[in-house]
Amino acid sequence: MSAFTFTPMSYADFKTFWPAFQQIVAAQETYAIEPDITRDDAYRLWFISPRTTFVVKDATGGILGTYYLKANAAGPGDHVCNCGYMVADAARGKGVARAMCEHSQQQARELGFCAMQFNAVVSTNDVAVALWQRLGFAIVGTVPGAYRHAQYGDVDTHVMYKAL
Amino acid sequence: MSAFTFTPMSYADFKTFWPAFQQIVAAQETYAIEPDITRDDAYRLWFISPRTTFVVKDATGGILGTYYLKANAAGPGDHVCNCGYMVADAARGKGVARAMCEHSQQQARELGFCAMQFNAVVSTNDVAVALWQRLGFAIVGTVPGAYRHAQYGDVDTHVMYKAL
Numbered sequence: 001m002s003a004f005t006f007t008p009m010s011y012a013d014f015k016t017f018w019p020a021f022q023q024i025v026a027a028q029e030t031y032a033i034e035p036d037i038t039r040d041d042a043y044r045l046w047f048i049s050p051r052t053t054f055v056v057k058d059a060t061g062g063i064l065g066t067y068y069l070k071a072n073a074a075g076p077g078d079h080v081c082n083c084g085y086m087v088a089d090a091a092r093g094k095g096v097a098r099a100m101c102e103h104s105q106q107q108a109r110e111l112g113f114c115a116m117q118f119n120a121v122v123s124t125n126d127v128a129v130a131l132w133q134r135l136g137f138a139i140v141g142t143v144p145g146a147y148r149h150a151q152y153g154d155v156d157t158h159v160m161y162k163a164l
Numbered sequence: 165m166s167a168f169t170f171t172p173m174s175y176a177d178f179k180t181f182w183p184a185f186q187q188i189v190a191a192q193e194t195y196a197i198e199p200d201i202t203r204d205d206a207y208r209l210w211f212i213s214p215r216t217t218f219v220v221k222d223a224t225g226g227i228l229g230t231y232y233l234k235a236n237a238a239g240p241g242d243h244v245c246n247c248g249y250m251v252a253d254a255a256r257g258k259g260v261a262r263a264m265c266e267h268s269q270q271q272a273r274e275l276g277f278c279a280m281q282f283n284a285v286v287s288t289n290d291v292a293v294a295l296w297q298r299l300g301f302a303i304v305g306t307v308p309g310a311y312r313h314a315q316y317g318d319v320d321t322h323v324m325y326k327a328l
Contacts, residue, residue, distance in 0.1 A: 117310070
């Protein structure tokens with residue numbers, strides 16, 4: 001197990017991670033985010049709008065990944081939260097996504113959320129789908145062709161859910 | 165068939181419909197919107213954020229209902245749209261929701277959307293679920309207990325989808 005350190009994201013962290021963020025959304029393989037989103041809009045999306053945003057760093061302080069946590073809906077739907085996770089390309093395969101998802105579930109429980117929902121897990125993202133399933137999430141819905149994948153064209157997205 | 169007239173919503177229309185909007189969200193039976201949302205926040209949610217918002221009026225100019233239309237996701241997900249519909253209590257049972265849904269599908273096609281998705285149709289809202297099904301929408305997912313219904317407690321929500 002690597003020494004992962006979780007801290008609330010700072011603006012400096014966001015600026016450091018921004019090239020990785022750009023790379024992930026430009027690939028158009030995992031996120032329904034504008035591929036040419038501006039840094040300001042990305043900051044609003046990932047940092048200002050959510051309830052909380054964390055970064056995970058290695059022992060040298062390098063940013064391995066980041067996640068946000070927010071209510072998935074308002075009012076009578078605000079007991080279910082939603083998270084998004086990004087892992088820097090150079091940090092893949094080290095268990096960063098798993099560590100972030102586990103950390104986010106603990107944070108969600110502490111904030112009083114009863115469940116976590118992912119709204120659009122791209123079905124061709126086998127690694128993510130399998131990881132979320134191992135961590136206890138179930139596919140509770142599949143939307144046909146809801147994601148225009150850069151390589152595969154229109155692919156399905158899954159709604160995934162876990163009670164906390 | 166009543167004489168329904170569809171027009172883009174004006175700010176005056178919004179102010180006229182506001183008491184009906186308040187009544188619908190305060191009931192906490194159908195919408196995941198804060199039950200005590202302010203008028204300004206409601207205006208942003210229903211009018212500013214969406215791509216377009218319509219009202220449907222009767223022959224005397226009375227507002228029977230309103231709907232918004234927007235992309236359900238950004239970037240590689242922006243070919244699927246999302247709509248929300250509200251019918252004034254006094255106008256229920258007149259086919260207003262059906263007329264709005266049909267109108268919104270035509271608008272969505274004209275705006276280039278390929279499909280329409282509802283993210284959280286409250287499962288106990290039998291009238292709506294049955295109507296959307298009659299209009300060609302399929303339940304493609306069900307999220308357990310994702311809505312705190314004012315009368316029934318935690319109830320499931322459906323993801324519903326139709327290719328356009």
